[in-house]
Amino acid sequence: MARVNDDMECPDGTTSATGFYPLTPKSLSPPRLFRASESLDQDQELVTFTRWRPSFHLQPAEGWMNDPCAPGFDPATGLYHVSFQWNPRDNDWGDIAWGHATSSDFVSWRIDQQPSLLPDKPYDHLGVFTGCLHANESSPLACFYTSVNALPIHHTLPYKHGCESLSIALSCDNGETWVKHPSNPILPGAPSDVKVTGWRDPFVSKWPSLSRVLEKDSDTLYGIVSGGIVDKTPTTFIYAICPSDLTKWEYLGPLVDIGLNKRPSRWSGDLGRNWEVTNFLTLHDSFDASVTRDFLVMGTEGCIEEREEAGQEGLDSGVPKRPARCQLWMAGSLQAVEGGPGSVVGRRPRMEYTFGGHLDHGCYYAANSFFDPVTRSHIVWGWIPEDDLGDSLRRQQGWSGMLALPRRIQLTTILRVVRAWNTNDLTSITSVEASPDGMGTYTLRTLTSIPDSRVVGRLRSQPGVRVWHLPQGPITPFPIYIAADPMRSNTWELRCSIRVSRDCKKTGLRIGHNDDFSKETVLCFEPMKETFTIDRPTFAASFDSACHQINAAPETAAHTLFTTLDNEAGETTEALEIRVWCDHSVLEVFVNERTVITTRIYAGDATYGARFFAEEEKEDGVVP
Template identity: 45%
Template structure:
């Protein structure tokens, strides 16, 4: 996309570009903290990584940079963030990017991450007080990152509740929520759930000049355990959420508020009642209005669906600085690399994932998988949406 982005002085030395994000060997999963630094014209993308093994564990962050969001370069062979202090001794987990310092300083960059003091942090295990929120800052355009002395800026989940999860910070503006609350702010969310209550998003107000202070506003979503709206195209929202991103998407004069999320503990569409896996994870989306309740701001479920019928998980996104479109990254499991994505017929459409050429190893799953794809149609007045799931 040459010509769309600033070509300011580069903060990092770039070698010849490559499309593939080739990282060191080891276990790589969630994309972390995608974002854009307008001051230097640089895109940033981090990732969860175990450099010591091809299995999960010893979680650190690696880092890529790009001049155009297409060609990427690795920022060294070593982790840029790794466990080193009591509040993150068990791992540097998924997080987000913000293009200023903690006090709004220009020329600095911040990343906020899940800092884990004790494992496990899976929704099926006791989770309370295991994970908090911490921040690191760069003064040189992203080459080096330094943990703040204020860490952890949130030591754990809000008092008085028992959570199934509390992690994966996401921080951004949300003008629709400003309008409803009557004041301007940044908004941060932590993903998770409340034991025996359901998955949710913990909502915080964050001043642009004080990224280290998160003021709890309540639970943004109130859904029961394994909530699944009627309809073939709907999805099971599970028990616990990960990697929730909020956004307002627009089409001409129409706008709708969305959450994109990773769901744990639900059943996938293709499973029968006799073949359900309680460990299932999938990427979902949810749309609905924002409302002020006695418990604080809430987003109501209006309609929803499966974000990806392939193997994409742990979605993380940012708004493109030039087009203002939403750019979303996801984790693809190594043995389930998606090649062909869609087949279309006159009135029928389905997602088809062809894994036959993903790997030459005999013990890697290469079978095709497919699922219904949600379609939308406005009536002639543009005021009504019809939903279809045709497979």
């Protein structure tokens, strides 16, 4: 059995909460149409353009976009910045420039109509790839980026040294215009004494944890460039940067050496063969700020197991398959080791893997982050691609990709943990750090994320937003149902909390996309399997030819619930907390904040209702 009710407070450990918020926000995107096809008339083109287009996710007016680039805050002006890889001429990848957007409140964004950086120099004429922002009140804004002069580039192909270089652009007018540095490229390519699989996506920041290890000043700037070493390991190459001259980078060596396709368990993902858009950060413990952990957040390429588990290998011929990649994070211990091959210094930094997991289990990729001094939190942006949509459909719609909702990431601590739902050895759950606390229980730490509260608040305050609270009570034998008529929408937020009994086989909710729920999206938690799944709707072959060009394979993530011990209340198992944001074809699902799945729902044009369900498992079978 599972229970849902509307009590936002849970004093007795048995209550839970749910809310449903249809959202009707003003679009973040400029209202300008791309001519998708000369064969489409104007009315048909408008329908095609808007059919799956989100309304509150940041994206340019038209064309192809991918990785978020150079997110950050400028203390001199109080403006937030975020850029993105953009092809404004077409909605296929190619001719990559940077789009650019700014905001004074992190909610309302001004998206520039023209690229901020163009591939117009000999060293970057084939692409201005991903990079980062360095903001400082006493100097111009600086963007570091990957400048590309030879293609194709892929970790499976022989790497041409110098095809990717490191360049810098400066702005003296608060990001309105950018000028490329006359010394570009400031680094001509990857280290010459290692055979790399890739070398791109610079990230620059202070890293006091590393400075302590290397006995350097805490204000030292570090830069990392993502990639891998052929037949050895994915990694990120680390440099020390002169703060008074940002063009001077001193190579310190590869930061990690974890081997190929490291996969600690199903909880942690496949670390692949090549990394992209790696960020480093230090997070403080949610209970004790003096306790910190150091993290890398990275896109991993060349993954093996993940494709099989996600159901991608069994797709019919012609249905698009996602690239073999994941969006992961890892925590690690920093140390200084003696220099060796691939190092030009006597002692170099090394990060040893301790625990790690998925930042997102779905199609989300290329996460890029920054520390926000206004909220004192780390913010991460990610890219939501059109990987599940066939090329002909994608080209017809005239646009491709958007940024996910910006998320705050933090180090979350759970005290006095007794057990997981069905895993006896807590240390085998490799997405958490499980430490004995000396009282017969464990302290768990892990990375969690949730959409930024400022953005959520703005969405909820839009005109026309309505809120429903559900009555409390058991889900079985009578499922709780949100009626169709009052809440039909294709933009909404849902928040629910479900108390799960030990004899529950599965529980969750069904999101109906028509009146009789014959087309639905199902969010399901199976406690004994410790798995959370999203089953996506498909088009009937007789109804829409799109059925042959859309990947609607299920999304699956490892997830469990933990039981904690209180000296007075005894043992309590946490509730299943689900939060969902739906924006037309985009679905972002957060489960207990530590399991996140972003996916696309192309066959669900609108939401007609939602039903909560639970099945109990008895000795003589399953009872719905």
